[in-house]
Amino acid sequence: MDNWKLKEHPQLSRNNIVAVVVLDGWGEFKPDKYNCIHVADTPTMDSFKKSAPGRWRLLRAHGSAVGLPTEDDMGNSEVGHNALGAGRIFAQGAKLVDLALASGKIYQDEGFNYIKPSFETGTLHLIGLLSDGGVHSRLDQLQLLLKGASERGAKRIRLHILTDGRDVLDGSSVGFVETIEKDLAELRGKGVDAQIASGGGRMYVTMDRYENDWDVVKRGWDAQVLGEAPHKFKSAVEAVKKLREQPNANDQYLPPFVIVDENGKAVGPIVDGDAVVTFNFRADRMVMLAKALEYEDFDKFDRVRFPKIRYAGMLQYDGELKLPSHYLVSPPEIDRTSGEYLVHNGVRTFACSETVKFGHVTFFWNGNRSGYFDSNLEEYVEIPSDSGITFNVQPKMKALEIAERAKKAILSRRFHQVRVNLPNSDMVGHTGDIEATVVACKAADEAVKIIIDAIEKVGGIYLVTADHGNAEDMVKRNKSGEPLLKDGNIQVLTSHTLKPVPIAIGGPGLPDDVKFRTDLPNGGLANVAATFINLHGYEAPSDYEPSLIEVTDD
Numbered sequence: 001m002d003n004w005k006l007k008e009h010p011q012l013s014r015n016n017i018v019a020v021v022v023l024d025g026w027g028e029f030k031p032d033k034y035n036c037i038h039v040a041d042t043p044t045m046d047s048f049k050k051s052a053p054g055r056w057r058l059l060r061a062h063g064s065a066v067g068l069p070t071e072d073d074m075g076n077s078e079v080g081h082n083a084l085g086a087g088r089i090f091a092q093g094a095k096l097v098d099l100a101l102a103s104g105k106i107y108q109d110e111g112f113n114y115i116k117p118s119f120e121t122g123t124l125h126l127i128g129l130l131s132d133g134g135v136h137s138r139l140d141q142l143q144l145l146l147k148g149a150s151e152r153g154a155k156r157i158r159l160h161i162l163t164d165g166r167d168v169l170d171g172s173s174v175g176f177v178e179t180i181e182k183d184l185a186e187l188r189g190k191g192v193d194a195q196i197a198s199g200g201g202r203m204y205v206t207m208d209r210y211e212n213d214w215d216v217v218k219r220g221w222d223a224q225v226l227g228e229a230p231h232k233f234k235s236a237v238e239a240v241k242k243l244r245e246q247p248n249a250n251d252q253y254l255p256p257f258v259i260v261d262e263n264g265k266a267v268g269p270i271v272d273g274d275a276v277v278t279f280n281f282r283a284d285r286m287v288m289l290a291k292a293l294e295y296e297d298f299d300k301f302d303r304v305r306f307p308k309i310r311y312a313g314m315l316q317y318d319g320e321l322k323l324p325s326h327y328l329v330s331p332p333e334i335d336r337t338s339g340e341y342l343v344h345n346g347v348r349t350f351a352c353s354e355t356v357k358f359g360h361v362t363f364f365w366n367g368n369r370s371g372y373f374d375s376n377l378e379e380y381v382e383i384p385s386d387s388g389i390t391f392n393v394q395p396k397m398k399a400l401e402i403a404e405r406a407k408k409a410i411l412s413r414r415f416h417q418v419r420v421n422l423p424n425s426d427m428v429g430h431t432g433d434i435e436a437t438v439v440a441c442k443a444a445d446e447a448v449k450i451i452i453d454a455i456e457k458v459g460g461i462y463l464v465t466a467d468h469g470n471a472e473d474m475v476k477r478n479k480s481g482e483p484l485l486k487d488g489n490i491q492v493l494t495s496h497t498l499k500p501v502p503i504a505i506g507g508p509g510l511p512d513d514v515k516f517r518t519d520l521p522n523g524g525l526a527n528v529a530a531t532f533i534n535l536h537g538y539e540a541p542s543d544y545e546p547s548l549i550e551v552t553d554d
């Protein structure tokens with residue numbers, strides 16, 4: 001690729017300072033007491049809405065608009081930020097794995113053939129998130145993989161499960177474990193020695209991200225590899241049921257457990273000669289474990305034992321690090337992202353969030369690629385997140401710090417694009433704590449105000465949007481939209497939603513005649529990159545989804 005030069009925009013000038021703000025988990029929904037954004041005091045975001053339709057509108061952020069298999073798939077940060085940064089819609093991991101399983105190609109490709117020799121004398125270990133959430137993994141894909149691997153010679157299989165409660169309702173873990181236990185029993189009926197070997201809640205065991213807290217990965221390592229955990233059970237159904245009885249227990253944070261035989265011995269530690277597959281397709285929360293499983297040199301925690309295994313990821317999780325080096329399905333090839341174009345055209349970028357979302361505006365934004373395109377033109381700042389807490393205890397998180405850092409970058413006039421992710425509505429929404437989520441939404445709104453004020457001072461432009469819904473609806477509903485009661489109680493929705501997200505543009509640098517086009521009613525997140533490329537004074541590459549704006553002459 002040598003033609004990185006973007007054409008100058010015929011009407012919009014270059015060298016503007018453009019703030020690109022992504023509110024994580026901020027969708028649009030009717031006023032309702034379970035709509036935390038509506039309940040919260042959010043004057044800044046509300047004020048944008050008044051400029052509709054010309055400078056405020058809604059965007060699609062789920063399903064096919066972000067490359068997911070069906071319109072029932074809620075949006076998520078990975079696919080959302082991929083679309084925002086890349087300006088095009090790519091078939092995403094969930095879909096690519098579906099296709100590879102349906103065609104059987106998954107069993108013909110390099111990754112599976114790499115692990116297969118271990119089936120002869122070793123065990124096949126499958127590690128991943130056990131739910132049908134479709135954000136990080138999917139139960140039906142795991143079921144197909146179990147069947148497919150056993151038909152192709154895996155004689156001893158151990159499953160290391162992570163319970164969800166974040167992409168699906170809390171408490172649903174029991175049902176998922178029961179379902180997979182049935183599949184394993186069927187396999188045993190066919191002579192395959194298959195069982196669950198360990199488990200734990202995704203947020204407490206294994207699925208940390210962006211190196212926020214290595215202890216999370218270590219707890220998983222101890223259970224999965226060493227066969228050691230504070231809790232030991234004879235069966236996983238019993239484990240999950242019992243551990244959920246502890247005060248304040250929930251699926252996301254279940255402590256690690258191992259399954260033991262009648263002599264109290266762990267049934268499935270990972271040992272030399274075994275094969276391991278991490279079956280999540282989504283990258284961010286698997287990269288840390290992938291490093292622990294693959295890197296010879298590793299100093300993040302004491303692994304005690306580093307077994308000689310054949311390891312493959314469901315996908316390759318990091319295209320820059322080529323991690324893991326073996327994988328069952330090739331990841332989407334998200335190339336020529338907006339960030340790469342901007343550096344080739346001399347546009348200077350500053351990106352910032354706190355640890356738990358830092359990779360969203362860098363790694364995901366740049367097409368699942370770590371590092372800078374050009375460190376002379378880019379600066380990425382990570383504000384350390386609190387670790388070891390659930391964010392309902394600190395619903396303001398680091399929103400203020402992120403906004404202040406962005407403000408400084410804007411006022412310095414050193415950057416053309418100042419890009420941030422404000423995590424509050426998403427991270428606190430996932431805790432299911434409605435009161436705290438209201439506080440979170442207000443904090444995010446205040447952070448937006450700080451950034452907008454800075455843009456005002458430098459005569460710049462702002463573009464404020466979100467990656468998917470979450471805090472705007474915190475209750476499970478029936479088909480007619482009423483809360484779906486269970487035993488007379490509402491069921492708190494901890495997951496993302498299918499709702500559209502707002503986008504607002506403005507600022508003193510935005511010419512009066514710039515408005516949202518009216519001919520893109522189905523516009524989605526992938527249309528945003530061309531939009532901000534225009535705001536930087538350039539035409540977007542011709543194969544990008546069209547820009548949302550036009551320069552009118554009235």
Ligand SMILES: O=C(O)[C@@H](CO)OP(=O)(O)O
Nearest residue numbers: 076077078135166167426
């Ligand atoms: O926390 C996460 O991993 C997901 C939900 O599973 O949220 P987000 O896509 O917003 O990062």
Ligand SMILES: [Mn+2]
Nearest residue numbers: 024025077467
């Ligand atoms: Mn998100």
Ligand SMILES: [Mn+2]
Nearest residue numbers: 025426427430
């Ligand atoms: Mn989320």
